[in-house]
Amino acid sequence: MLIQYKVSVLILVLFLRCITSLSQTGYEKITVYKGIDYTELPDPHPADAVSWKNAPAEVMVSFGSADLRYAKSKPPAITTAITQWRTTAWKGEKVHTQVVISTKTPIKGLRITAGGLKDGKGHNIPATAVSTGFVRFVLTDSLNKEGHGCGIDTTATAHRELVADGIDCIAQKDLAAFTTQPVWVTIAVPQTAVAGKYTGLLYLHINGGTRTLPYSIQVKPFTLPSPAQWTYHLDLWQNPYAIARIYGVKEWSKEHLYRMRPFMQMLAGAGQKTITVSMIYDPWRSQTYDVYRSMIKWNKRKDGNWTYDYSIFDQWVGYMQSLGINKLINCYTMVPWNNKFYYYDEASQRDTLLIAKTGTPEYEAHWRPMLTAFVHHLKQKGWYHKTAIAMDERPLEDMQKVIRLVRSVDRDLKISLAGSYHGEIADEVYDYCIASAEKFDSLVLRKRTNAGLPTTYYTYCYEGRPNTFTFSPPAESTWLGWYAANKQFNGYLRWAYNCWPRNPMQDSRFSTWSAGDTYFVYPGGSSIRFERLIEGIQDYEKIRVLKELYKDQPAKLQPLLDVIKEFETAALNDQPAAAQLQKAKAVLNAY
Known part of the structure; x- marks a missing residue:
């Protein structure tokens, strides 16, 4: 018999637990992290000190691009922080971008929160429609010498690097010095939203202070059907x-x-x-x-x-x-x-x-x-x-x-x-x-x-x-x-x-x-x-x-x-x- 669960309770419990489990063999130990920070593997290609010395700020906060995988151990190629994001969406559509935090000094308990969006005419998109997630870094490899992904080199000398891919659900994250941390930002526009231009703020809580990043979304009069x-x-x-x-x-x-x-x-x-x-x-x-x-x-x-x-x-x-x-x-x-x-x-x-x-x-x-x-x-x-x-x-x-x-x-x-x-x-x-x-x-x-x-x-x-x-x-x-x-x-x-x-x-x-x-x-x-x-x-x-x-x-x-x-x-x-x-x-x- 199928068991019916209350979805909200289930996801909350699941995403706040760290479970250590045994594989089917019973020998190797795999730790599963849901909603709790964990240690990523070392970067095989860390940046040198000169690149960080030339970074424009001790702690840089900027909007980035959803098209880029930012490197963990290198400062991003952003000379001037991008402090605004403008996007367009249909009602019922989900849109996204990245915020990039690059720091030369440690950050304790970095948090990102969002307020609701308003159109200035009495219409709102609630804060619950905006979600953020720390992008996590995972070890990857490459294509083979012919440019294909089948039959790649798996020897000890094969190419490997740390790349940004996973999107985590942890509430806060500590950053070591000389670290770049992308954050995935999503706006799920309700199907009931009224067309128009909405503005809102992201709040970045960094070492006891708060920085804000404004953004806007133009909601079109069309409605995207549900999945x-x-x-x-x-x-x-x-x-x-x-x-x-x-x-x-x-x-x-x-x-x-x-x-x-x-x-x-x-x-x-x-x-x-x-x-x-x-x-x-x-x-x-x-x-x-x-x-x-x-x-x-x-x-x-x-x-x-x-x-x-x-x-x-x-x-x-x-x-x-x-x-x-x-x-x-x-x-x-x-x-x-x-x-x-x-x-x-x-x-x-x-x-x-x-x-x-x-x-x-x-x-x-x-x-x-x-x-x-x-x-x-x-x-x-x-x-x-x-x-x-x-x-x-x-x-x-x-x-x-x-x-x-x-x-x-x-x-x-x-x-x-x-x-x-x-x-x-x-x-x-x-x-x-x-x-x-x-x-x-x-x-x-x-x-x-x-x-x-x-x-x-x-x-x-x-x-x-x-x-x-x-x-x-x-x-x-x-x-x-x-x-x-x-x-x-x-x-x-x-x-x-x-x-x-x-x-x-x-x-x-x-x-x-x-x-x-x-x-x-x-x-x-x-x-x-x-x-x-x-x-x-x-x-x-x-x-x-x-x-x-x-x-x-x-x-x-x-x-x-x-x-x-x-x-x-x-x-x-x-x-x-x-x-x-x-x-x-x-x-x-x-x-």
Whole structure:
């Protein structure tokens, strides 16, 4: 049974606790920091004394840019403090910037607070709509020598550096001398706000004194729908097993659900549409620190027949739907990367496995009874029409064999594929996601999007840019939404949302993939990458609203359509994502 929690109490308790937990091995100790300060790893490349000597002030406070990752051990390249911030937003939109504190002397208990915003006409945006978070520094690496994020150098001499990425929720922070500390500032404009110009103040409490930074926001007359109503098909793969390991709780216990809730609520707030289900053990050949277990227990009886326990599957799907993630249930996979299928064998009284390739008699004998039983169960639960058998990066021949088998059992069960474009099966795949370098046939693309089928793209470790590594320029995360608008995709997929490495709060590196490839958010909260990703989704939705609003006024819409066409991956070779977005947002904000 799902346990209902009062969200405000849950988040308060969760964010104020520091929990020391044991990993699944029982040997290594991982400390999880939620709302309590912790020690970041040493900077491999600290600044020299000369750079700090030339810094313009003992303690500099300035507005910065959401496009930059400020270095912890170096003074920022800001010669004159920027003391005002002006921004524009729709009603219902979330906008952000950074405040940068750079100090030559220690600061004890740095705090940042915000007052409400007023328009001078009696209308207010409450202080609760303004949030701040200390940006945390995590160890990262780089691309390989060919400019890709797959197969990078992991030797002791490989490049590594400390970068700003995580956004913490602690109330105050001590700063050592010769430190730069960014602070992420967010304004969530209420949908009920009255259009107009609002002004407010940020208060920085530094060593017994208070400094103020004024800012203003121009609220436009348009309203952005709430995330649940966004059409953008966001598919960030979840890993509930990583959360159980980090917090040292029993998988699928009440405590596990309790710990997962803030992360999955944060994902729902980004407009997530898909639930990630592992219907077999280890679908991806242990490519994550925390192996995916099967949410369905496969049991082969002594008489050779099969039974299936769906209790964890039901619990997980029901839980995610209760949080508003309810459009599609993607079940991985009928084609694992190692062709291994694990199950419990009653005859031998032990867990065992079958190794079988698609199309073989052994494979079909293993999957046909399961598919038959699974379809029956889905119909009983009322989930049949929103569930898909999902595969990723599998060859065409394997996909064709799987589709034939599925169709022989049930002609309407949905199929999902993230991989290369294959025109031969495009009509069979309900949820089709291709790599950013791939192309849909133009007629197929139009047919699919007109039918409302999820037709999306993904980035992965291969692309040097655009990407969402912990060292990637933050603007590239926003750029992704504009690229989708240009290419007529209706969403984006990324592996993964929270496949955390051993110690994600301090070290984002994992295996031979560029750091941050496996996760967007931290056990301590959100990230610059994740917030900028949401920004791009908001832009996509704003574009959609304007297209509908001005569909009968093509001349008025044309400037926006023209600037959207500039979002090509090749253009990033000559112009960084931040510069492209600056131009595009000027057009968008002119409406």
